[in-house]
Amino acid sequence: MKNRKWVAMLLAGGKGTRLNQLTKTIVKPAVPFGGKYRIIDFALSNCKNSGVETVGILTQYKPLALHSHLGNISYWNFYNRYGSLTVLPPYQRENTGVEWYEGTSHAVFQNIEFIEQHQPDYVLILSGDQIYKMDYSVMLQQHIETNADCTIAVVEVSWEEAHRFGIVVIDETTYKIKDFEEKPVKPTSNLASMGIYIFKWAILKKYLIQEEQKEFTHRDFGLDIIPSMLTDGLSLYAYYFNRYWKDVGTVHSFWEANLDLLDKQKNIFLQNTEWRIHTVENSDPPLYLDENAKVHQSILSDGCQISGTIEQSVLFKGVKVGKGAHIKNAVILPHTIIEENVWIENAVVGSKSVIKKGVIMVSKTPKVNLRVVGNHEIVDPSTEENQINNIVTSVL
Template identity: 70%
Template sequence: MKKQKWIALLLAGGKGTRLNLLTKTLVKPAVPFGGKYRIIDFALSNCRNSGIETVGILTQYRPYELHAHLGRCNDGNYYNRYGGLTILPPYQRSDSGVEWYEGTAHAVFQNIEFIEQYNPENVLVVSGDQIYKMDYSIMLKQHLETNADCTIAVVEVPWADANRFGLMRMDPKTYRITSFEEKPKNPTSNLASMGIYIFKWPILREYLLREELKEFSNRDFGKDIIPSMLCDGLQLYAYYFNNYWKDVGTIHSYWEANLDLLTSEKNIFLQDPEWRIHTAHYDEPPLYFDTQAKMYQSIVSDGCEIYGTIEHSVLFSGVKVGKGARIKNSFILPQTIIGENVWIENAVVGSQTQIMDGVIIVSKNADAHLMVVGHNEMIDPELQEFPLTNKVVSVVS
């Protein structure tokens, strides 16, 4: 097979437990975002727009809906003309059964055979659960110019959130990384890894094989591979990114990222409109907006029927909102039916859920907590004991 300059491996198998009820039955990269997209569409579109011909997508947790979405994305598009999209789930490598991915590095290790058939000079490893636009080819250019063994995309994060990330220090003149800590309890830096790496393939292969021989290992890039490379004196460089980026790892960050779409300054789709975010096409009828309906600063997708009031909210495809209903500061995922005289505020409501007439799902302080309703649920007034005791409605601090 033709030798390729680089290929991409997209990690899309995480459970995303901090997204609460939204990932109880759905892997995080498949969670809907922005009215018509899935979270994974951003990393996948970045690969496509950056000219990467071959992308392997590593899946594991509840992959069914994600696989269906990827199948629609790959139907007759750009990737079929090149190396294509390849879904890489865990598989049985011996008589001992299926070997599940035990960490980010272990997931890549299990797919060494896939990588080597393309004989790449470099391998891009990206996470499939972030909202951003990035030209990876510019990062590759820096990687080659510095002759880096590994280049890590970095971004400054608020100090309050720093302990959620791998943090590093670098030489401010050369950008060479001098130290790295994975999710420290007491951060001394707010320069965070975006979970986007470019490795020289021969070097990455050596470290993956070496990690598998260790008796105790997390088999993880941030906890094992990166610290080992630094300890051995390899050349690791930071690629500084200062545009919009959101790690939607918590329900609050997911809610905020959707909310950002409602102001033109933060709306990622209005930034660099030539860098399109591609997604699968779903046939939906046009939006229906009734004469008594009202809408203020919101995004409402195709297939919706609106009879109530929508304020500062995002409604995904196929949502129906009954007469007298009021939706404010909330995100309603696809195919959900909201009855008459319902009041929803500061909430995230899962897909294919039914909210019966008269239900109230309200948080008065979104900074303190949000209301979350899972997928495929029915919320009936007779069952209302929330916010704390109802099994399908939860408060997220």
């Protein structure tokens, strides 16, 4: 087998519990985004566009929708003489039961044999739940030039959000990492790890095996592998990323990232248009607006049928909006039906749900209490108060 310089391992098996009702039936990377895509499409497209020919996708939690999406592999065109896209779920090993992935580093450890057969010099570790465009080959070039044992992609985040991330402290001249703390209560920096790492494979393999031999370990890159490398004096460098990036780990950040597409300055699809985001195309009919439809600054996808008013919202494929309905600052996922005279404002509504005639779902404080309806839900005004208490969840 041809020796590849690098391979990518894409972590796509987490439960995504902070996305609440949206991930009760599917894994987070498979959640729809931006009208026609799924979240994982961004990492996959970045790999394709960056020249990463070999990608292993580590799946685990409720993978059916994700596996179905990945089954249409021709859309990413990874297959060539030397490259491949391989789905890597947990599996039963000799004389043992199925050993589930218990952490990010453990998932990669379980697939050492897959990596070894490609004999890479470097391994790229990615997350499947982020919205961004990045040329990983530029990051690899810096990794090689600095002779780093590990390079971590970093981005500035607001101080209010810093506690959600792994935080790095760097030498501002060399970008060498001096300290790293996973999700600190009181951050000392707002430079956040993007969960994107490049390792020398020989070094990473050593630390993966070493971590599994410890009596106590989280089996996690941020909590175990990275701190151990720093303690041992290895060379870790930050790769500074200053373009659009959004971790969509919470319902609120998912809502914000979708509505960012309505801002010309933030719309990631309008940035670097030659860097395409690929996805599985569908055969839905064209969008239909009847004589009652009014639309302002919104994204409406194929298969939608609109008879109401849509303001500053993102509607996915196959959404139907009845006469007299008003949708504002909302994200409506695929094949949901909004009946007549419904008012939805500052909300996320999951796939294949039905909002019955006359329902009012409005939040005046979305940063505190965003309205959220899960997948396959029915909201009826006759029992609306009880249903909303069960379905709609504060994001904090």
